[in-house]
Amino acid sequence: MDRRQAWRAGILALSLLSLAGCSSGEWFGNKSAPPLPGKRIQVLATGPRLKVDPNAAPIALPPPAPNSSWPEPGGLTNHAMQHMEIPAVLHLAWSANVGAGSTARVKLLSQPVVADGRVFTVDSRNLVTALDARTGHQIWQVDLTPSDVSGGSGGGVAFWHGRLFVATGFAQLVAMNASNGKILWRRTLSGPMRGAPTVRAGRVFVITVDDQTHCLAAANGQELWTHQGISEQAALLAGTSPAVDGNVVVVPYSSGELFALRAENGTVLWQDQLSSISRTGEVGTLTDITALPIIDHGRVYAIGHANMMVAIDMRTGRQIWEHEIGGTDTPWIAGNYLFLITNDNKVLAMNARNGNLVWMTQLPKWTDTEDQSGPIVWTGPLLASNRLIVAGSNGKVLSISPYTGKILGRMNMASGVSIPPVVADGTLYFYTNDANIVAYR
Numbered sequence: 001m002d003r004r005q006a007w008r009a010g011i012l013a014l015s016l017l018s019l020a021g022c023s024s025g026e027w028f029g030n031k032s033a034p035p036l037p038g039k040r041i042q043v044l045a046t047g048p049r050l051k052v053d054p055n056a057a058p059i060a061l062p063p064p065a066p067n068s069s070w071p072e073p074g075g076l077t078n079h080a081m082q083h084m085e086i087p088a089v090l091h092l093a094w095s096a097n098v099g100a101g102s103t104a105r106v107k108l109l110s111q112p113v114v115a116d117g118r119v120f121t122v123d124s125r126n127l128v129t130a131l132d133a134r135t136g137h138q139i140w141q142v143d144l145t146p147s148d149v150s151g152g153s154g155g156g157v158a159f160w161h162g163r164l165f166v167a168t169g170f171a172q173l174v175a176m177n178a179s180n181g182k183i184l185w186r187r188t189l190s191g192p193m194r195g196a197p198t199v200r201a202g203r204v205f206v207i208t209v210d211d212q213t214h215c216l217a218a219a220n221g222q223e224l225w226t227h228q229g230i231s232e233q234a235a236l237l238a239g240t241s242p243a244v245d246g247n248v249v250v251v252p253y254s255s256g257e258l259f260a261l262r263a264e265n266g267t268v269l270w271q272d273q274l275s276s277i278s279r280t281g282e283v284g285t286l287t288d289i290t291a292l293p294i295i296d297h298g299r300v301y302a303i304g305h306a307n308m309m310v311a312i313d314m315r316t317g318r319q320i321w322e323h324e325i326g327g328t329d330t331p332w333i334a335g336n337y338l339f340l341i342t343n344d345n346k347v348l349a350m351n352a353r354n355g356n357l358v359w360m361t362q363l364p365k366w367t368d369t370e371d372q373s374g375p376i377v378w379t380g381p382l383l384a385s386n387r388l389i390v391a392g393s394n395g396k397v398l399s400i401s402p403y404t405g406k407i408l409g410r411m412n413m414a415s416g417v418s419i420p421p422v423v424a425d426g427t428l429y430f431y432t433n434d435a436n437i438v439a440y441r
Contacts, residue, residue, distance in 0.1 A: 050325070050346070053356040059349060059403045062335045064385045070424040071115040071159040073196035074330055077244040078295040083334045084384045084423045090440040093427065094136035099123030101435035102418065109239045110156025110196045112431050113164075114424035116178060122154040123435050126168050130181065133425065136439060140181035144168050156196025156239060158204075160218060167193035167206050167239075173214070175204075175221060185221040189214050195239025198249075203263060205242045211253040213242065215266060225266035229253035240288075245295040248314060252289030256304050260317060270317025274304030292330040301338060301352065303327045309340075311355060321355035329420060332381050332388070339381050339388055339402060347381065347390065347400060361405035367394050379420045384428065391417035391430060413438065 064085035067075070075081035098121045102108050106124040113120050118139060119131040130139040144166060155167035163184065164176040169192045175184040191208035198205045203224065204216045211229035216222060230253065243250040248269065249261045256275040259268055275287045293302040295314060303309040307326035312319055325348070331340035337358070338350040345365050349358040367374030380390035381400070387408065388400040393416040399409040415432040422429050427441040 050348075050357065050360065052359060053351075056351065056356060056358045059337055059358055060335065061337065061383075061386075061402060066426065067423065068425050069115040069159075070111075070422045071113055072198060073111055073113070073156055073158060073241040074243070074292045074294075075422070077198055077200045079243050079292045079330060080294050080296040080333050081423075082383075084382075086384045086423055086426050086428055087441065088385065090428060093439040093441045095436050095438045096131055096136040096138065097434075097436050098129040098131070099127040099141075099435050100125040101415075102433045106153040108419055108431060108433065108435060109153060109194050111419055111422050112429060112437060113157050113159050113196075114422065114427075114429065115159040116162070118178065119429065119437055119439075120157050120159060120164055120178070121431065121435075121437060122157050122166055122168075124154050126154045126170065128157065128164070128166055128176065128181065130164075130178070131437060133427065133439075136437065142176065142181040142183070144170075144172070144174055146170055146172070153192075153194065155193040156241065158197045158199045158241075160199035163218065165197045165199055165204050165218070167195065167197050169193065171208070173197065173204065173206055173216065173221070175218070187216060187221040187223070190226070193239065195241045198242045198244050200244045201263070205244060205249055205251075205263075207240060207242065207251065207253070209254075211255060211257075213249075213251045213259075213261070213266070215249075215263075227251065227259065227261055227266045227268075229257045229259065230255040240290050241292055243293040243295045243300070245314070248295070250293045250295060250300050250302075250314075252291075252293055252302060252304075254288040256287030256289060256306055256308075258289065258293065258300075258302050258310075258312075260300070260314065270312075272302075272310060272312060272317065272319065274302060274308040274310060275306035288328070290328045294331060294333055296333050296352075299352070301331060301333065303331060303340065305343070307343070311352065323350075323355055329379050332383050334383050334402070337402070339383065341378050341380060341390065345376065345378055347378075347388070347405065349402065349405060359405040361400060361407070363390070363392075363398070364394075377418060379418055382421050382423065384423050389421055389428070391421060393418055393433070397430070 066085045126144045129141045153169040158165045164178045166174045174186045191210040213227040215224045251259045258272045287306045289304045300312040309325045310322045326343040338352045345363040347361045377393040381388040391397045395413045397411040415434040419431045430438045
């Protein structure tokens with residue numbers, strides 16, 4: 001019985017049971033604050049499954065390159081932004097509130113997008129906002145909440161050819177004129193959406209909470225095809241988006257299933273499963289893939305919450321390597337290297353070709369380390385101008401060397417950050433938990 005068969009047997013067994021203010025390091029433009037007291041452990045290699053390769057060659061990355069926009073979740077439809085360029089020293093440019101932030105009941109779920117000189121967001125209550133990217137001034141704002149309903153967390157946004165596509169928690173996908181916010185069309189789908197749509201070549205791809213992928217025509221919202229995964233009764237309050245490259249759509253589901261589909265008709269090319277057979281404890285009970293899959297140079301890279309990360313040949317579906325590593329944030333690929341944050345707050349650098357680990361850095365797990373209370377959730381990483389940037393729910397932002405894992409700088413935010421930062425036109429944007437967009441350039 002292979003891993004896929006074992007997983008499906010486990011699902012069947014479970015089904016039968018169920019019927020029964022800012023201060024920062026020099027990189028951010030200010031003098032370094034005095035170091036906090038306490039012991040710092042920057043590099044950690046523990047456990048039989050996470051060992052740094054002692055023979056790993058020094059990391060070499062492509063040079064930083066400018067990017068004028070961030071139009072999709074993950075930057076591009078393949079979620080592979082490589083190495084972006086921003087100034088060596090960053091200063092606060094502006095900050096603007098865009099609506100309702102995260103609470104115990106509703107959450108901010110998706111990155112902002114940046115295109116045509118504007119920053120577009122959706123808040124936790126389905127309020128869509130367009131800001132001037134240079135000044136932060138509001139251009140327009142539209143509430144997409146239907147008049148006959150209430151509640152429902154927001155989803156996410158994507159930009160394509162002058163249109164903004166918004167997935168909502170009310171099971172509606174909405175197309176808007178990006179210049180003035182006018183609604184062009186609105187379609188009701190099989191369920192609410194927590195992640196942003198992905199738009200490519202006139203098609204909009206989006207995943208609903210019932211683990212169904214919908215493909216619609218960008219021009220008029222006509223549904224072209226659907227694909228159904230195994231629906232999970234329990235899932236993380238988080239969203240994800242398909243990866244698209246050429247004629248292939250890679251779709252992750254909360255069941256841990258990963259499918260490659262044909263973009264024109266939804267035909268299955270191959271499938272895999274991202275959950276470890278040996279998973280134990282509470283982490284293993286949720287099989288969600290909330291991290292965006294990455295397509296790069298003919299390979300698919302994906303990580304699931306239930307301790308499984310894989311590299312797959314996109315053409316054949318053959319696994320190239322796998323690791324029992326779990327995570328909920330999208331890894332970052334640049335050249336031949338992957339960078340990611342694990343469930344236990346480690347930042348890893350991996351050789352994307354063979355999966356070997358080059359370095360590991362342990363991030364803080366608790367706001368109170370003595371009592372081990374106040375768990376910290378880190379998000380990222382993002383690679384820009386030879387810095388990996390990670391942000392925490394504790395309001396801290398760190399810059400880390402992609403070559404060694406050494407922490408290079410720190411910055412304090414007025415609010416925690418649970419959504420990965422984005423970069424466009426030399427500006428670094430954070431979307432904080434209190435629904436502020438904070439821009440550094």
